[in-house]
Amino acid sequence: MTGVAVAQKAGDDVLLRVENLSKSFMLSRSLGDVLRGRNPKVDAVSDISFTLRRGETIGIVGESGCGKTTLGRMLLKLIEPSAGSVRFDGVDLSDLDRPAELAFRRRAQLVFQNPFDALNPHFTIRRSLYEPLFNTQVPVADHDNLMGQALVRVQLDHMLHLLDSYPHQLSGGQLQRVVLARALVVQPDFIVADEPVSMLDVSVRAGILNVLREARDTMGLAAVFISHDLALVRYVCERTITMYLGSVVEDGPTRDVIARPLHPYTRALVQAVPVPDVDQSHDPLPIIGAMPDVRNPPPGCRFSDRCPLADNACRAERPPLRVVSPGRRVACFKVPDQ
Amino acid sequence: MLLSIKDLQIHYKTPMGPVKAVDGISFDVPEGKVVGVVGESGFGKTTAVRSILRVMPTVASFAGGEIIFDGKDILKLSDRQMNDLRWRDIAYIPQSAMNALDPVWRVGDQIVEVLTKRGGMPKAEARTRSEQLFAMVGLEANRLRDYPHQFSGGMRQRASIALALALNPRLVIADEPVTALDVIIQRQVLDTFAKLQREFGLSVILVTHDISVVAYVCDHVVVMYAGKVVEKGPARDVLTHPSHAYTIGLYNAFPELSADHDCELSPIEGGPPLLLNTPPGCRFRPRCPFALEICKTDPPEVKVGPDHFAQCHRAHEGASLRQLAADPAVWRRVVTA
Numbered sequence: 001m002t003g004v005a006v007a008q009k010a011g012d013d014v015l016l017r018v019e020n021l022s023k024s025f026m027l028s029r030s031l032g033d034v035l036r037g038r039n040p041k042v043d044a045v046s047d048i049s050f051t052l053r054r055g056e057t058i059g060i061v062g063e064s065g066c067g068k069t070t071l072g073r074m075l076l077k078l079i080e081p082s083a084g085s086v087r088f089d090g091v092d093l094s095d096l097d098r099p100a101e102l103a104f105r106r107r108a109q110l111v112f113q114n115p116f117d118a119l120n121p122h123f124t125i126r127r128s129l130y131e132p133l134f135n136t137q138v139p140v141a142d143h144d145n146l147m148g149q150a151l152v153r154v155q156l157d158h159m160l161h162l163l164d165s166y167p168h169q170l171s172g173g174q175l176q177r178v179v180l181a182r183a184l185v186v187q188p189d190f191i192v193a194d195e196p197v198s199m200l201d202v203s204v205r206a207g208i209l210n211v212l213r214e215a216r217d218t219m220g221l222a223a224v225f226i227s228h229d230l231a232l233v234r235y236v237c238e239r240t241i242t243m244y245l246g247s248v249v250e251d252g253p254t255r256d257v258i259a260r261p262l263h264p265y266t267r268a269l270v271q272a273v274p275v276p277d278v279d280q281s282h283d284p285l286p287i288i289g290a291m292p293d294v295r296n297p298p299p300g301c302r303f304s305d306r307c308p309l310a311d312n313a314c315r316a317e318r319p320p321l322r323v324v325s326p327g328r329r330v331a332c333f334k335v336p337d338q
Numbered sequence: 339m340l341l342s343i344k345d346l347q348i349h350y351k352t353p354m355g356p357v358k359a360v361d362g363i364s365f366d367v368p369e370g371k372v373v374g375v376v377g378e379s380g381f382g383k384t385t386a387v388r389s390i391l392r393v394m395p396t397v398a399s400f401a402g403g404e405i406i407f408d409g410k411d412i413l414k415l416s417d418r419q420m421n422d423l424r425w426r427d428i429a430y431i432p433q434s435a436m437n438a439l440d441p442v443w444r445v446g447d448q449i450v451e452v453l454t455k456r457g458g459m460p461k462a463e464a465r466t467r468s469e470q471l472f473a474m475v476g477l478e479a480n481r482l483r484d485y486p487h488q489f490s491g492g493m494r495q496r497a498s499i500a501l502a503l504a505l506n507p508r509l510v511i512a513d514e515p516v517t518a519l520d521v522i523i524q525r526q527v528l529d530t531f532a533k534l535q536r537e538f539g540l541s542v543i544l545v546t547h548d549i550s551v552v553a554y555v556c557d558h559v560v561v562m563y564a565g566k567v568v569e570k571g572p573a574r575d576v577l578t579h580p581s582h583a584y585t586i587g588l589y590n591a592f593p594e595l596s597a598d599h600d601c602e603l604s605p606i607e608g609g610p611p612l613l614l615n616t617p618p619g620c621r622f623r624p625r626c627p628f629a630l631e632i633c634k635t636d637p638p639e640v641k642v643g644p645d646h647f648a649q650c651h652r653a654h655e656g657a658s659l660r661q662l663a664a665d666p667a668v669w670r671r672v673v674t675a
Contacts, residue, residue, distance in 0.1 A: 172379065207607070276592050
């Protein structure tokens, strides 16, 4: 497969097809492990399948340690999966040769979580923004034009003096706009935004979210937006996937998932979303304790030890992710078909 | 009143001249209440609350005002008297609890050390007390033997709350206690604060940039902007009737779960001002969609409700400003202007 073929192949509506994707990380072996021939490992992501249409935005929600970042990195071929496949425009990412990978990099970009260390402190902002254009071998004649468009997109076009500044001279909100511009400057079809606003003050978050929304609407950008806060996901994403300990527990249109969460874990997440309302409910969350050690997940349903509904059946067998109504999938024995 | 801060000023010494990080702030902390201090990063919240413990970087100095704790002016105490006050009467939970615990010590031993060395308690008693403290913050006693790296983020945060409570302080200062936490853990930590306040009458100063945290646990709120208090009052009044444009803006920028799907959020455009050689007048003026000519003069403190004050020339127009501010276009205009 050559770079040209990847760049031009346009078939059906599906941009990204994830099939049975898994990733396990090896842990260091103790002497006992070595003697017994054991290889302890952590299943960070296990058996995830979903598709992303062109121009669609999917939110991945879950607590820290649920594997959402690992998943995001696999979608961009920054981590190789242990099993399963990610197909981008019909091509398996693990089959890409060097030129094809370059073409892929131009079409798929990452927005980092922490703008304070995502930029090289020795580079001016201008240099940071030109870097992806050079790296993906965009013709030099197009650079200034693309750069201008990216700056307009992130609303930094009225602050051109910032281009010759260094990262430490910018505020957090400005830095995150630069990080976004750096991802958008090559005009990708797909971005993964990993907690893009969690390091920012609430008052400047809105600006970043608006830029993402606008890019979705005007560039037809497909995005995977990783967050632990459903309120942020709601603002940017049409579809939401809830992850718990490496697997998908719920998947559906964001509006439905928030209005009527089906999986008990999603219900707890919805209830935990902070609201600026003094009369909000202080009811305890329908969830017990904290996330268990990823190395020793409970048998059966991985959520069973925190679930208020769990019974013996849940602890014996792992519920499959099944379609309960058109467009909605849930992995829970307690949720009837809708 | 347990704590009263009156016209406090703290300056940072820089080669370009003094930076007025805290510029004449006043607020009170009543006994048994949770007071939220809200504002963006770099607005002097941390400087202000750390000064209550007189813990400051060497370049910072008090330039005026007083901090009255339990009838005594903290700024007039000797170093020794001040040291007696720290932890025993006023405890501090630093911004990043992840780094507040010593990684090479068991968590339990760190609590016991405080109880024996600063509290003068015999070791056996200190062990029982540390179990009690763990129970108070909702941690299991068998985790006392763990090292900090064996704890999750939320557990570490709760352990540092337990550590702060060790000597029964009357006031706890918590600096951004939930900022780096997931929503579920955030909720659990806030519930811990609410429970401690309810059951033990703890007084808390809670520093945050997130008004939802204020809405969830605080009785009173102090909104800071660029070294000044721009609005303060009971949390309910300030959140339901925000009267300073900055507070209104904070509210409108908040992504709500229940809001209409297509409604647009309004960020507060622009950035915080440099606090060096600040011109007179309202500090929020360059970012304020409602600024007038008169805003170039220092704004008065306007009483907009019982105990509810806003430092704004147009504070009495609160109701109509709130209505205008609901339109995102109003906030966008500020950049183009």
